[in-house]
Amino acid sequence: MAQVELAGLTKHYGAAAAVDDVTLVIEQGAFTVLLGPSGCGKTTTLRMVGGFIEPTAGRIRIGARDVTREPPWRRNIGLVFQNYALFPHLTVFENVAFGLRRRRVRDPDLTRRVTAALDLVRLGEFATRLPRAMSGGQQQRVAIARAVAIEPDVLLLDEPLSNLDAKLRHDVRAELAALQKRLGLTTVMVTHDQDEAMSLGQNLVVMSEGRVRQVGPPATIYRRPIDRFVAGFVGRGTFLAGTAQGDVFVTARGARIACVALNPAATVLLVRPEAVRLRPPDAGFPQAVVQSAVFAGAAHEVALRLDSGEVLQALASGDPSTGQCYGIEIEPTAPVGLAPEQERMA
Amino acid sequence: MVRGARWQERLARVGIVGLAWLSLLVVVLPLGLVVWLSFFADEIPALPPAGYSLRWYRAALGLPQFASGFETSLIVAVMATTAGLLVSIPAALVLARGRFPGRSVIVQVLTAPLIVPAIVIGAGMYVAFVQAEVATGLELTGNAATLAAGHALLTIPWCLRLLLANLAGLDPATEEAALSLGARPFTAVRLITLPMVWPGVVAAALFSFVVSFSNLEISIFLVVPGETTLPIAIFQYLQWKMDPTVAAVSTLQIAIVGLGLLLTNRFVPLGRVL
Numbered sequence: 347m348a349q350v351e352l353a354g355l356t357k358h359y360g361a362a363a364a365v366d367d368v369t370l371v372i373e374q375g376a377f378t379v380l381l382g383p384s385g386c387g388k389t390t391t392l393r394m395v396g397g398f399i400e401p402t403a404g405r406i407r408i409g410a411r412d413v414t415r416e417p418p419w420r421r422n423i424g425l426v427f428q429n430y431a432l433f434p435h436l437t438v439f440e441n442v443a444f445g446l447r448r449r450r451v452r453d454p455d456l457t458r459r460v461t462a463a464l465d466l467v468r469l470g471e472f473a474t475r476l477p478r479a480m481s482g483g484q485q486q487r488v489a490i491a492r493a494v495a496i497e498p499d500v501l502l503l504d505e506p507l508s509n510l511d512a513k514l515r516h517d518v519r520a521e522l523a524a525l526q527k528r529l530g531l532t533t534v535m536v537t538h539d540q541d542e543a544m545s546l547g548q549n550l551v552v553m554s555e556g557r558v559r560q561v562g563p564p565a566t567i568y569r570r571p572i573d574r575f576v577a578g579f580v581g582r583g584t585f586l587a588g589t590a591q592g593d594v595f596v597t598a599r600g601a602r603i604a605c606v607a608l609n610p611a612a613t614v615l616l617v618r619p620e621a622v623r624l625r626p627p628d629a630g631f632p633q634a635v636v637q638s639a640v641f642a643g644a645a646h647e648v649a650l651r652l653d654s655g656e657v658l659q660a661l662a663s664g665d666p667s668t669g670q671c672y673g674i675e676i677e678p679t680a681p682v683g684l685a686p687e688q689e690r691m692a
Numbered sequence: 693m694v695r696g697a698r699w700q701e702r703l704a705r706v707g708i709v710g711l712a713w714l715s716l717l718v719v720v721l722p723l724g725l726v727v728w729l730s731f732f733a734d735e736i737p738a739l740p741p742a743g744y745s746l747r748w749y750r751a752a753l754g755l756p757q758f759a760s761g762f763e764t765s766l767i768v769a770v771m772a773t774t775a776g777l778l779v780s781i782p783a784a785l786v787l788a789r790g791r792f793p794g795r796s797v798i799v800q801v802l803t804a805p806l807i808v809p810a811i812v813i814g815a816g817m818y819v820a821f822v823q824a825e826v827a828t829g830l831e832l833t834g835n836a837a838t839l840a841a842g843h844a845l846l847t848i849p850w851c852l853r854l855l856l857a858n859l860a861g862l863d864p865a866t867e868e869a870a871l872s873l874g875a876r877p878f879t880a881v882r883l884i885t886l887p888m889v890w891p892g893v894v895a896a897a898l899f900s901f902v903v904s905f906s907n908l909e910i911s912i913f914l915v916v917p918g919e920t921t922l923p924i925a926i927f928q929y930l931q932w933k934m935d936p937t938v939a940a941v942s943t944l945q946i947a948i949v950g951l952g953l954l955l956t957n958r959f960v961p962l963g964r965v966l
Binding site: 492 | 863865866868869870871872873874875876877879883884887888890
């Protein structure tokens, strides 16, 4: 277990920068998620930490070691791939034992550690099977056992859940979270799925165009996104153009939204759907009309047209129908004012 | 409409199945005829045969040029196959994953002998060996190693093509997993990559063996009297006689190759790699 430090990490392919000056401290024992759209450089970053891509510039430290020029086989990392990458000709036991054998671990230690790793993913009785005789979820659990059996300094997960179907993804996700907490492994996962990122990550690193846009716990990223890109990529919401006037944001079309601690330079206001409360139309709040409603299980996702003509995304319990009128109350601490410098970056 | 469509569909299916059987017939018929002919009693084959006999097998086994030809062919085929694998396995491993300048040039050079007529290769090799002999004073032609060197020009491209196709279907992540677990590149290739392409290696060896064993065009330039391969012995015999001895030799050859294929298939399902 160790802390991972990236300093000015850069990878150029010709003139194009896949990863551009990424400086980042990945906390020891924490679950960190690199999140971003495809092509944002998250996988390239992960593969540089793994030692499979040589950085153009910058340094990588794992604990006290500078591993920038170390080949993968000397880095002591656990790696889990999207498509499992199990050794098809070896049994589950031998798959998990592979890393230990390379470290010259002998019986009885070997069997004990392999069994322990398999028990960890509840596959103890599958030791003699071949990978192809197992389901995708089981195969990915074998891959996880194989990666943690060597007691890596850092566990790298490259979209580990993307090949699993929705139900299974949920199960393996929970299992992964529990396992990581139990072992206290420094873990870095790459994903483009924001739900996955928010539910697993203690820290999120939001990337785009090869750069880190924001680092922080999921709640902070969600509630206080630093710019329009982060706000749009993580979570949903409405972006309203306008200006800050004291603690009131006046939208371009004249709607007034009271906010607490509003950024005076804000030109765009982010309003998350759950910040919008629906009240009876006669309760004295500004009024809005339901423009569309989509059933989403626990609530309806509704689009509300304000008197100003602007449309707000919100969540409505009950059975809202198109054309219905509500009073609108916006939780004043929730909206985020985004200043133009921050927006221009997006 | 529906009935018409069904009728056409059925016709199409019958057509495809018929075509498949026809193709099979075209492939198998000459082999079947050779086998049949080998049992004819007559010295000059005629239809219908006057009777059946095993005398041509006795004759074939009794002729020294066939026995020694068989031995030479076997030795040469084993050597050429070994040479083909020794060159093409490392080459394929590098060429399959590397993206470096000159990669496609190397692939082209290594597979080029497939598009050069074998007779040209044979003539070229002969001239080259003679020149080398003149220059060095060493005796280079007329031995199994020379023949194997010539045949290697055919086995290398065959092996390389088959191995590259096999390696292309391999997920590089599997090897990366091995590296991340602490395996050095050589260990990863030995323990993971090669076992995964093992069927491809077997298929390559098999193809090489057959290509070398049955080669006539290159061998004919590189053999010396008294030291010939089986195809050349057959060819020479045919120039003088038309009796079924040659059919008997061919049948034995077919049986040996067929047996080899069956044995291989027990260990590596050939349907998956060919």
